[in-house]
Amino acid sequence: MTLEGKGLFIWKLHRIAGGDAHTMATKAREAGLTHVIIKLADGASAYNESLFGPATSAFRAAGIQVWGWVWLWLREPIKEAEIAGQGIRDFELDGLFVNAEHPAKGKPQESQVYMDALREAAPDCTIGLSSYRYPNQHTSFPWQEFLTGCDLDAPQMYWVGESPAECVHHSLAAHRGFSFARPIVPTGAAFGEQYGDSYFRAQPAEIVEFLDAVRANGLPAASFWSWDWAEAHAPDLWEAIAGYDWPISTEPDVAEQYWDALLMGDLEALVSLYHDDAIYVTGRHSAQGPAGIRAQFSELFEMLPEVQFRQEELRREGRIRFLHWSAISAGKQVRHGRDTIGIRAGKIQYHSSSFRLVTE
DSSP states (O other): OOOOOOEEESOOGSSSSOOOOHHHHHHHHTTTOEEEEEEEETTEEEEEEHHHHHHHHHHHHTEEEEEEEOOOOOSSSSHHHHHHHHHHHHOOOOOEEEEEEGTTOHHHHHHHHHHHHHHHHHHTOOOOEEEEOGGGGGGTOOHHHTTTSSEEEBBBOOOOTOOHHHHHHHHHHHHHHHHTTTOOOOOOEEEEEETTTTEEEEHHHHHHHHHHHHHTTSEEEEEOOOOHHHHHOOOHHHHHHHOOOOOOOOOOHHHHHHHHHHHHTTTHHHHHHHHEEEEEEEESSSEESSSHHHHHHHHHHHHSOOEEEEEEEEEEEEEEEEEEEEETTTTTEEEEEEEEEEEEEOOOOOOEEEEEEEEO
16 A cells, blocks of 8 residues: 555544544545554554544545554564554554654664564555654664565654755655665654754644655655644644645546446456455356456356446445446346455455346
8 A cells, every 4th residue: 555645643533523533534534634644552552442443434434544553662572563463454454654763772683573573463564664864863773674674664854953845855865875765755743842952843834845845855645743733732733734735646446447447348457456366256156366367257248248337336445345236238137236346455355246147
């Protein structure tokens, strides 16, 4: 799963809209957010337990990706990885960010154990690292152990003591300099905090400067820390994020691509939409892999010559698509077509199809 556009980290769900999931999702949609990143675990303990499920459902219904984030203590690396993996599976998360900071310093072995266990627990999940903006200031941090197990790098580009554009420029150069560099999705500042003798507080104009710099460097997405803080203390920062126009590409959903290929009778286009180990099940047969799925569709088109398909409904629920359809062929009708399509990483992993064939 990839990220595109703007999003926000969430620490405590109950601090946003009084914990009302529908209100959160509506506000996020109106702000043009593409993703939210909700705290899933603190070490080996689950977090936001009672609200995580309802919030995930509401955000997904609003067309917003839901990612989790976990804070690492590395006191029990395997248990911390297992609880993260369990949350990924339970909530079918679009991805996970590992927030590793000072507890990981000087612990390369524990960090490697954690990443190995996490990958075993969630082999298909997109995983990113959320950590320091300048690696040369944190040399005891096990960068390689974390990033080699990650798909994304999300430096916390909090522009304390410099401008947002300078921070983006310098942090990008540092992280891209790794031999094990990963695609970068920056995290900007939407908070205020005491730093030594001075108090830092992001400003609306800085939000715009940061996002402009991210896009000028060709990066597809950015996030901010955090919705909680902006909700309670800085409506002006929320308004700056919400008001920023970040056009998003409109690549069709894989279920829409499937329907278009079906209408055209394009066998190869249909097969290309499935993972190599995808399973396709009908009332007559089941098949796994490209050859078997190609044979299934060949049989369908032979059964229904000169077919004209009609879509009755296409419904989305998280990673599942429900397709209701009918068709007319030479001397035949298809009624009550019901397909369930499971999606992983933008392609079809599981597809079941049933219909009633009536001869005229």
